[in-house]
Amino acid sequence: MTDAAEPMAAEPVAAGRIRAAGGTRLGLLAPAGLAVALVALPLLALLLRADWGHVLDHLADPAVLPAIRLSLLTTTTTVVLAVVLGTPLAWLLARAQGRAAAWFRALLTVPLVLPPVVGGVALLMAWGRRGVVGGPLYEAFGVRVPFTPVAVVLAELFVAMPFYVIAVEGAMRSVDPRFEHVAATLGASPWRSFSRVALPLAVPGMAAGAALAWARALGEFGATITFAGNFAGRTQTAPLAVYVALERDPQAAVSLSLAMLVVSIVVLALLRGRWVR
Amino acid sequence: MTRLRARAASRLRGGVVATLLLATAVTGGCTTESRLTAGGAPQRTSTVTVLAAASLTDPLTSLARQYERAHDGVTVALSFGSSTTLAQQVAEGAPADVVAFAGTPALDQLPKDATDQGGRATIARNTMEIATPPDNPGGVRSLADLARPDLDVVLCASTVPCGKAADMVLSRAGITPHVVSREVDVKATLAKVRLGEADAAVVYHSDVVSAGDTVKGVVIPTAQNTTLDYPLVWLNTKPDTTGFAELVRGTEGRAALTRAGFLAP
Numbered sequence: 065m066t067d068a069a070e071p072m073a074a075e076p077v078a079a080g081r082i083r084a085a086g087g088t089r090l091g092l093l094a095p096a097g098l099a100v101a102l103v104a105l106p107l108l109a110l111l112l113r114a115d116w117g118h119v120l121d122h123l124a125d126p127a128v129l130p131a132i133r134l135s136l137l138t139t140t141t142t143v144v145l146a147v148v149l150g151t152p153l154a155w156l157l158a159r160a161q162g163r164a165a166a167w168f169r170a171l172l173t174v175p176l177v178l179p180p181v182v183g184g185v186a187l188l189m190a191w192g193r194r195g196v197v198g199g200p201l202y203e204a205f206g207v208r209v210p211f212t213p214v215a216v217v218l219a220e221l222f223v224a225m226p227f228y229v230i231a232v233e234g235a236m237r238s239v240d241p242r243f244e245h246v247a248a249t250l251g252a253s254p255w256r257s258f259s260r261v262a263l264p265l266a267v268p269g270m271a272a273g274a275a276l277a278w279a280r281a282l283g284e285f286g287a288t289i290t291f292a293g294n295f296a297g298r299t300q301t302a303p304l305a306v307y308v309a310l311e312r313d314p315q316a317a318v319s320l321s322l323a324m325l326v327v328s329i330v331v332l333a334l335l336r337g338r339w340v341r
Numbered sequence: 342m343t344r345l346r347a348r349a350a351s352r353l354r355g356g357v358v359a360t361l362l363l364a365t366a367v368t369g370g371c372t373t374e375s376r377l378t379a380g381g382a383p384q385r386t387s388t389v390t391v392l393a394a395a396s397l398t399d400p401l402t403s404l405a406r407q408y409e410r411a412h413d414g415v416t417v418a419l420s421f422g423s424s425t426t427l428a429q430q431v432a433e434g435a436p437a438d439v440v441a442f443a444g445t446p447a448l449d450q451l452p453k454d455a456t457d458q459g460g461r462a463t464i465a466r467n468t469m470e471i472a473t474p475p476d477n478p479g480g481v482r483s484l485a486d487l488a489r490p491d492l493d494v495v496l497c498a499s500t501v502p503c504g505k506a507a508d509m510v511l512s513r514a515g516i517t518p519h520v521v522s523r524e525v526d527v528k529a530t531l532a533k534v535r536l537g538e539a540d541a542a543v544v545y546h547s548d549v550v551s552a553g554d555t556v557k558g559v560v561i562p563t564a565q566n567t568t569l570d571y572p573l574v575w576l577n578t579k580p581d582t583t584g585f586a587e588l589v590r591g592t593e594g595r596a597a598l599t600r601a602g603f604l605a606p
Contacts, residue, residue: 194537210538211493211521293522293533294498307525311425311500 107325114322115315122319130297131305132323138213138301139281142220146228146277151270154229155258158236169233172226183222184290191218191291215292216299220281228277235269236262275332282328386414389581390436392427393419394443394571395526396467396503399551400601401441404594408585415581423501423526431455431576438582441589443467443527443545444502444569451574459575459582462590465603467569469503469510470546471559472534479540481559487511487518487541494518495530495539503527506567507543514565531556545569550602570606 115122122128157165175183191198191209201207209215239262247257285303292299294308302324310317389408393401398421405417420427424442428450431437441464442448448461473481479492487494496518497504504523511518521539524530531548533539535555549558575586588594595605 188536188538192536192538208493289525289529293495294524295520295522299522308498308500308523311423311429311498314429 110318110321110325114318118315119319119322122313122316123323125309125316127296127300127305127309128316128320128323131300131302131320132327134213134216134297134300135282135302135324136327138216138220139278141217142224142281143228143274143278145217145221146225147270147274150225150228150273150277151232151263154232154273155236155262157229157233158239159241169230172229175223175226176230180223180284180286181290184219184287187215187219187222187287187291191215210291211293211295211299213292213298216288216301219287219291220284223284223287224277224281227280228273231273231276232266232270235266235273238269239265278331279328282324386416387579387581388416388418389438389579389585390418391420391439391441391585392431392435392437393421393439393441394424394427394502395421395528396443396545396547397421397441397571397601398528400594400597400603401589404589404597405585407593408588412581412584417585421526421528423497423503425450425501426526437576438579439573439575439586439589441571441573442502443571444506445572446505447502448572448574455576456574458577459586461572461574462586463570463606464573464589464594465571465598466606467545467547467571467603468563468566469506469543469561470549471561472531472542472544472549472552472556473540473559474534474537475554475557477557477559478537481541483559484510484514484516484561484565487543488516490519492519492540493521493538495522495524495533495542496520497527497530497544498523498525501526502569503530503543503545506569509567510543510561510565545602546604547602568604571603 157169178186188195188210190196191201193199193202193208193210195209198209201209209218243261243265244257247261248254252260283303284301285307288299288301289304289307294300294304296305300308302320306317306320306324309320391401391405401421402419405419408417409415422430424444424447427440428442428447431440432450432452440451471481471484471487473479479486479489481487481492486492496507499505499508503526518541522533524533527544527548530542531544531552534542535552541559543561546558549556573586573589575582599605
């Protein structure tokens with residue numbers, strides 16, 4: 065199936081054009097090197113300042129394992145929901161034309177630029193015990209959303225879903241509509257041409273989108289602490305545990321940060337081999 | 342063609358996001374250092390950086406504005422957070438002229454030589470109190486009510502002074518409340534009650550006072566309660582550092598702190 069995309073691959077760019085004049089290259093190297101340093105230095109510092117002899121002791125702290133478990137559980141749930149709900153949305157947006165689609169796209173971009181704490185306040189206004197949706201929910205069924213793992217997932221979905229949808233929409237747009245037309249002329253229903261033609265072609269984009277969404281969900285802090293609160297084992301995700309540990313024992317926070325770094329790198333490495341280039 | 346356009350569009354979108362991020366970073370990082378008087382001549386400008394416990398937000402903000410009004414060209418830059426975080430920030434080298442903590446344990450986290458250049462004084466005391474939403478939906482009347490499993494109770498994190506004090510009060514009374522969240526500082530804890538998301542929180546008496554009628558206070562009897570001293574530390578002897586410290590320690594400072602619900606030291 066993926067072979068079908070081959071004829072559409074971009075022409076290889078002439079190698080000579082990339083090799084710009086030496087001076088230009090030097091002018092680019094300095095800012096590029098600085099960019100690398102700005103990203104790499106803090107990560108390196110984390111490794112240098114870690115108390116390697118006690119990392120395992122720190123990770124054995126009763127608050128750490130539940131935090132990592134909760135983070136993995138909620139981020140996985142978030143990604144699954146983002147894929148299930150976000151893929152159809154991305155498809156509709158990719159094939160939609162006109163005003164409404166543009167507005168929906170703009171709406172989805174808002175959580176990308178919104179400070180996460182503001183997102184947390186917005187989530188409270190919607191799902192809180194006195195919220196627009198949460199209020200009636202609490203009145204009718206006694207269901208309280210904040211301070212539960214469900215709230216953590218809602219917060220993560222709010223910030224991560226847009227990443228997924230926008231990445232997948234881009235991938236789906238690049239699927240040539242002629243493939244669907246051909247499928248249709250061969251008698252495939254719209255659903256069948258979506259599920260058998262368009263969807264498989266978009267899988268690499270979906271994997272990249274899922275990885276982005278997962279990473280964003282894993283790092284979620286502001287919306288979670290504002291909306292879901294901070295309680296060990298229930299709503300205290302790994303980033304929240306790092307923040308709280310920093311006040312009690314900074315070295316423990318460094319150890320926990322290392323664990324998160326390792327988990328992130330492992331997941332990205334696994335994805336890279338398979339789908340993400 | 343559609344493919345190319347889609348790519349360009351997604352690139353553009355990325356660019357817009359990056360630009361927005363950069364713009365926030367740049368504007369957020371700027372502070373006005375030089376001010377001009379009406380005549381156009383530059384005058385003495387100076388900034389006093391004050392790091393203070395979240396519970397001091399209201400009185401110190403009004404005292405800072407008062408100091409700025411009385412001293413043209415002087416800016417009092419305030420930052421509020423949990424005392425634990427602030428002490429750590431100072432220890433890590435965060436610029437600060439004056440710090441004020443809830444409780445004395447945070448003093449131990451300051452560098453040993455922190456007060457060598459300046460000095461310290463106790464500016465206020467505080468006790469703990471139960472805060473509920475104004476309509477008190479949980480019907481909280483005493484500390485013992487917090488043990489009810491149907492109540493959602495919010496406390497400060499056990500690492501920050503208000504959380505430690507709340508834990509002490511509760512454990513001395515032999516009460517295990519149904520805690521749904523442990524917030525990073527006292528204002529965040531109170532916010533959950535003000536929003537009606539929690540039925541009760543154990544916070545400082547001063548926070549109940551400054552929250553006005555957005556929360557209802559339920560007094561904890563002295564026998565079960567605890568008292569925290571609020572130390573003020575000035576880290577140098579620059580004129581505006583000691584000037585602001587004196588304002589906080591003086592009669593006007595005392596009045597502002599009392600109005601905000603603090604007890605005299």
